[in-house]
Amino acid sequence: MELNAISIGFVVFTIFTLGGAFGVVTTRNLFQGTIWLMVSLFGVAGFFVLLSAPFLAAVQILVYIGAIAILITFAVMLTRSIARIKERYIRTLPNFIASLALFLILLLGVTIPIFGPHSPASIPEYVASTRDLGAALVDENGYVVPFLLASVLLTAAMIGAIFIARDETT
Amino acid sequence: MEELCTGLCSILVESGADAGLALFLSLLVGVLLVSGVPLITVILLIWIERKVAARIQDRIGPNRVGPVGLLQTIADMIKLLSKEDITPTAADRVLYNAAPLVSFASVVLLWAVIPFTPFHYGVDLEIGALYFVAIASFGTLAIMAAGWASNNKYALLGAFRVVALLVSYEVPLVFALLVPVLLAGSMSLVDIVNAQNAMWFVVLSPLAFVIFYISSQAETGRAPFDLIEAESELVAGFNIEYSGMKFGMFFAAEFLHVFTNGIIMAILFFGGWMGPLYYESPLIAFAWLGVKGGLIYLTTLWLRNTVPRLRIDQIMAFNWKFLVPLSIANLIVVSFVLKALQELELAPRDILSASFGDLLPTTVILLLFNGAMIFYLLGILRKRGREARRESQAARADFAQPAPVAGH
Numbered sequence: 035m036e037l038n039a040i041s042i043g044f045v046v047f048t049i050f051t052l053g054g055a056f057g058v059v060t061t062r063n064l065f066q067g068t069i070w071l072m073v074s075l076f077g078v079a080g081f082f083v084l085l086s087a088p089f090l091a092a093v094q095i096l097v098y099i100g101a102i103a104i105l106i107t108f109a110v111m112l113t114r115s116i117a118r119i120k121e122r123y124i125r126t127l128p129n130f131i132a133s134l135a136l137f138l139i140l141l142l143g144v145t146i147p148i149f150g151p152h153s154p155a156s157i158p159e160y161v162a163s164t165r166d167l168g169a170a171l172v173d174e175n176g177y178v179v180p181f182l183l184a185s186v187l188l189t190a191a192m193i194g195a196i197f198i199a200r201d202e203t204t
Numbered sequence: 205m206e207e208l209c210t211g212l213c214s215i216l217v218e219s220g221a222d223a224g225l226a227l228f229l230s231l232l233v234g235v236l237l238v239s240g241v242p243l244i245t246v247i248l249l250i251w252i253e254r255k256v257a258a259r260i261q262d263r264i265g266p267n268r269v270g271p272v273g274l275l276q277t278i279a280d281m282i283k284l285l286s287k288e289d290i291t292p293t294a295a296d297r298v299l300y301n302a303a304p305l306v307s308f309a310s311v312v313l314l315w316a317v318i319p320f321t322p323f324h325y326g327v328d329l330e331i332g333a334l335y336f337v338a339i340a341s342f343g344t345l346a347i348m349a350a351g352w353a354s355n356n357k358y359a360l361l362g363a364f365r366v367v368a369l370l371v372s373y374e375v376p377l378v379f380a381l382l383v384p385v386l387l388a389g390s391m392s393l394v395d396i397v398n399a400q401n402a403m404w405f406v407v408l409s410p411l412a413f414v415i416f417y418i419s420s421q422a423e424t425g426r427a428p429f430d431l432i433e434a435e436s437e438l439v440a441g442f443n444i445e446y447s448g449m450k451f452g453m454f455f456a457a458e459f460l461h462v463f464t465n466g467i468i469m470a471i472l473f474f475g476g477w478m479g480p481l482y483y484e485s486p487l488i489a490f491a492w493l494g495v496k497g498g499l500i501y502l503t504t505l506w507l508r509n510t511v512p513r514l515r516i517d518q519i520m521a522f523n524w525k526f527l528v529p530l531s532i533a534n535l536i537v538v539s540f541v542l543k544a545l546q547e548l549e550l551a552p553r554d555i556l557s558a559s560f561g562d563l564l565p566t567t568v569i570l571l572l573f574n575g576a577m578i579f580y581l582l583g584i585l586r587k588r589g590r591e592a593r594r595e596s597q598a599a600r601a602d603f604a605q606p607a608p609v610a611g612h
Contacts, residue, residue, distance in 0.1 A: 065352055069299065072345065092334040100341025101371070107348055108367055111360070164330055164391065 043084055050077030064110045072103045089164040238326040242315050246460045250277045253459060253505060260509040287448040295445065296353040303350035304446065304453035310342035311461045318467060319394045320493060321477050321486035332393035333385050336468060337378055340423065343461070344370045347442050350454070354445035362441030365431050365516060370423060372523045377419035379531035383412035383538050384472045388555060397476035399555045402563045406473040408570045409538055411577055413473045415531045420465040421504055422519070424458060428511040429519060466501035467493065474500075534577065541573050542566070 054074025061067045075098040082091035170176035216226035251266065251274060258265025266273030291300055316326035317335050329335050344367060351363020385391050387408055388399035396405075406413045422429040443454045470476060470493060479492035514522075545551035551566040552558035 063296075066296070066299070069349065088329060088331050089334065092331050092338045095338040096334065096341060099345065100338065100374075104341070104344060104348065104367060104371060107352075108364075111352065111364070 040084055043080065047077045047080035047084065050074065050080065052077075065107065068103060068107045068110055071106070072099050075099055075103065089167060234326065238315055239312055241320075242312050242460055242464070245463065246456045247277045247281075249459050249463050249501075250280075250456070253462075256502065256505045257509050260506070281452065284449050284452040289448045289450065290445075292355060292445050294355040296355070299349045299353035300445075301450070303346045303353060304450045304457075306342055306349070307346035308453045308457040308460075310339055310346060311457045311464055313339045313342075314464050314468070317393050318464075318471065319397055319476060321489040322482075323486055324490070325394060328392055328394045331391050333381055333391040333396070333472075336393075337374070337381065340374070343423075343457075350446070351442035354442070356445050359442050359444050362444070366425065366442060368516070369425070369429060369431070369519065372520060373419045373422035373429075373527075376415050376523065376527040376531040377423060379528075379535050380412045380416035380419065381472065382535055383409045386535075386539055386542065393471055393476075395556070397471055397478065400475040400478055401556070402558050402560045403567050404473060404475045404478075408567055409473075409534070409574060410571075411530075411534050411574050412538070413469070415527060415534065416469060416472070417500075418527065420469065421507065422523075424461045424465060424504075426462060426504060426508045428507075428514045430508075430513055431516055431519070462504055463497065463501050466499075466504065467497035469500050470496035530581065537573055537577065538570065541570060545569060 051074050054070045054072070054077060057070030058067050058074065061070060075094065078098075079091045079094040082088070082094055171181045172178055216229060217223055254276070255265040255273070266276035269275040269279045291297060314336060317329050317332045319325040319328070347366045347370075348363050351359045351361075351366070354360075384396050384405045387405055388396040390396065390399070399405075443451055446454060474496045476496075477489035477493045479489075479496075482489040482492055542551060545566055546553060550569070552562045555563070
């Protein structure tokens with residue numbers, strides 16, 4: 035791989051993503067774990083930038099860091115004695131095997147199509163813009179059905195949340 | 205690489221520098237300029253803020269250091285720098301020290317997409333408006349981290365309030381932000397300014413501007429939304445444990461954020477650098493942006509110094525029961541009306557090349573719809589105000605009954 039801005043960026047964002055993920059699983063402090071999670075998600079946003087998808091990068095930061103991670107932080111802060119958890123989760127071996135198997139499956143799933151009988155996917159000349167993305171979401175030949183389904187699902191989830199959280203007495 | 209190399213870079217190449225080095229140097233100068241402007245501005249802003257606050261409270265304000273106290277901020281800075289830098293022993297060291305940096309960076313990074321003149325901007329992102337919202341979420345994160353890492357209950361309480369406030373008010377902010385995006389047909393801030401060539405968006409959608417103004421006042425945590433700091437309840441809120449320049453960074457970030465919001469509003473609703481003679485020179489264009497941003501900034505100072513602080517339940521009720529439904533309704537109305545006008549061939553398809561005459565029917569009709577919404581809203585507000593007044597009078601008249609605690 036030649037050394038240019040993109041490859042340097044790739045290395046930096048890989049360090050962010052994997053380092054953050056490592057931090058999440060090793061730290062014993064839940065709040066710090068959340069911060070590590072944000073670092074990892076930030077790295078993923080960087081990958082989107084490298085892939086010429088600035089819209090997805092901004093959405094990644096907005097939704098995952100700005101909303102979900104903040105929500106997790108909130109939940110963590112409302113939990114008692116978050117910083118001093120003494121209990122250790124000791125079933126390490128099954129976890130280790132399970133995550134190793136998952137990692138191998140992902141590794142093979144990603145690498146076999148590249149080095150296998152298939153030719154490496156060529157990079158398309160045309161880079162889709164945000165406008166294309168928006169049009170594809172509401173185009174009947176595009177993703178309008180999944181888009182509507184997701185909307186209905188989210189609305190249902192929201193109504194469900196309100197129903198559960200509602201005080202019965204009032 | 206050739207097309208990137210213009211201006212300073214091409215001069216460097218002609219005088220015999222290496223092409224890559226020349227590009228790097230010219231980009232570096234650009235980055236330093238874009239990040240330097242806010243850093244210099246904030247020194248002046250603190251002076252302006254203190255002077256305005258003083259005048260509103262019938263005081264003189266800073267007047268000892270330098271002419272009319274102009275050097276006061278520099279003296280304060282030296283004081284802050286020379287103070288002992290304390291880190292509480294029970295604090296989370298890394299987060300505690302990183303939080304002020306992230307807080308300040310979250311504001312300075314916004315300046316990367318601000319179009320100063322038709323030709324001068326850090327970068328013209330296709331997703332400029334979304335970038336603005338995404339970067340703002342780092343500010344929330346910084347305050348949260350500061351509040352938690354200080355290991356102080358007042359700081360943590362302040363941080364809780366911040367998250368509740370900022371996350372809630374982000375919703376109407378984004379919905380109001382979508383209106384200029386919708387009208388311009390682009391999220392790029394440069395395109396949004398260009399689209400206001402014929403008509404400022406504040407005329408097309410005054411309601412969106414008001415919503416944006418209120419929510420950005422809340423996002424900066426200024427009165428009446430200043431319960432982040434709430435001196436009388438929380439001592440100082442999330443930054444209670446900070447001293448020296450670390451406190452200074454939170455302080456400067458807040459002041460700069462207010463001015464940045466003024467500039468952003470000038471860009472989104474008041475045509476940015478558009479104004480008489482802006483095409484003559486970039487300096488005139490830059491001055492127009494500064495004047496518009498500065499005027500909006502002054503109104504926020506005025507508001508900050510004249511209104512009292514609201515309770516958290518009042519602020520939340522105002523946001524979720526009033527501002528959020530209103531901003532959603534506003535967005536729906538504007539998008540439907542605009543689309544209908546486009547289908548009826550009354551509105552231009554391409555706003556960038558539209559003249560004043562082309563846009564006149566759109567303006568009048570959108571204004572009418574906005575006026576109808578505002579009229580309806582004022583009716584609701586008047587009714588609610590009357591009910592609240594009646595309740596409080598009833599409570600006062602009846603001595604045996606204690607006054608209702610909540611405001612409804």
